[in-house]
Amino acid sequence: MGNDLTEAEAKVYDRQLRVWGLELQKRLMAARILIAGCSSGVAAEVAKNIALAGVGSLSLLDDAPCKSEAAACNFLISADADQAQSVAEASAATLHEMNPLVNIAALPGGLPAIPDPEFLRGFEVVLITSAPFSTLLQYDAACRQLGVAFFTASSRGSTSFFFANLHSHEYTPLETPAGVVPTKAISAFPSLASALSQPWKTLRARYTHKLVYVVRVCADFESHTGRFPTTEDLPALQQRARELAADARAAAAADANGGPLPRDLISEDVMPAGVLEEYVIGNAELAPVNAVLGGVLANEVLKAVSHKGEPVKNFFFFSLGDNVGLVETLGEIV
CATH class of the missing domain: 3.40.50.720 (NAD(P)-binding Rossmann-like Domain)
Known part of the structure; x- marks a missing residue:
């Protein structure tokens, strides 16, 4: 040029x-x-x-x-x-x-x-x-x-x-x-690959965006199945989301500086049943x-x-x- x-x-x-x-x-x-x-x-x-x-x-x-x-x-x-x-x-x-x-x-x-x-x-x-x-x-x-x-x-x-x-x-x-x-x-x-596998204990769980959980759950599913999840896959995804939420709570509880993690941030009602469902089935x-x-x-x-x-x-x-x-x-x- x-x-x-x-x-x-x-x-x-x-x-x-x-x-x-x-x-x-x-x-x-x-x-x-x-x-x-x-x-x-x-x-x-x-x-x-x-x-x-x-x-x-x-x-x-x-x-x-x-x-x-x-x-x-x-x-x-x-x-x-x-x-x-x-x-x-x-x-x-x-x-x-x-x-x-x-x-x-x-x-x-x-x-x-x-x-x-x-x-x-x-x-x-x-x-x-x-x-x-x-x-x-x-x-x-x-x-x-x-x-x-x-x-x-x-x-x-x-x-x-x-x-x-x-x-x-x-x-x-x-x-x-x-x-x-x-x-x-x-x-x-x-x-x-590294971004999707970072242990929760290394994150400041109190401030982690809710969509991080959603992306991690869906990435794990898609990397194993080679396809996008559907409505039929929601129960398995929600169970995985609850496991991640429990891990994050445990990491936050063990962090003296971070303090306990607010339950409404990643609770079963707010994260899996709300954001996760919308991301999976709200394709529009x-x-x-x-x-x-x-x-x-x-x-x-x-x-x-x-x-x-x-x-x-x-x-x-x-x-x-x-x-x-x-x-x-x-x-x-x-």
Whole structure:
């Protein structure tokens, strides 16, 4: 890429050039990003945001037909879209209209069950939605070996989260005190497998987000079965949730500094019967939740390729129940 932008690029990106400067914009325009699982509303939000920001190359992977029920939450699929098209093809067409300066491609087929290193090597960032944890764990491990930044996200009912693994990530802080030259920092990220297996006794159970329990329960189920849980699986999931809750209470009771864990945080009535059920069977995505999660996640993707700003490490949770976004750092660096 040359030292200067074309006249068209400078005009389209004028506003953000004033915010973050030429060098950062050039980094974005050189970025190669893959989004797999475009049927979800979260994926659509992220794709829209990073396309408008001017990333260099955005590849979409989702062979679900436009007319499928799974694609109902993807607002990128226009009303007059060819129903024979895949979700990826219809989304790519809309994104190209939003920003024709970005190289947007709809890749054929769906996400392979087994990661292909040669395929993944062509990207700087991989975002996967709508895949069980059995698949996500494999792709996180493959991306880690290649040094490719890995993200996954999920939005179900009023609950949502994303996970980030940027491995060993060097970045420049956004803000420094007046007169101080910003220095680069490094943030090391745990693997997804490590994040999902952190012992409860190492957590400050009093302050742990309720969705951590939900994700742990579902991840354990999906990694063993290779599929998403259904209503029929709820009794087994609730039993596992009660076991985790008991472990957390025991850890909190043994922590003189943390004190006893409030029962209403992870009680059988609030966590398993409420949040867990909604996450498992409340598959309908809510546009406001997708907008919040997709906005934060898109910003993290841009941080990953620009190396500007401290990244979220490593889980971000958002639900309408508490109406706040919380960061949880789980797992150990190996």
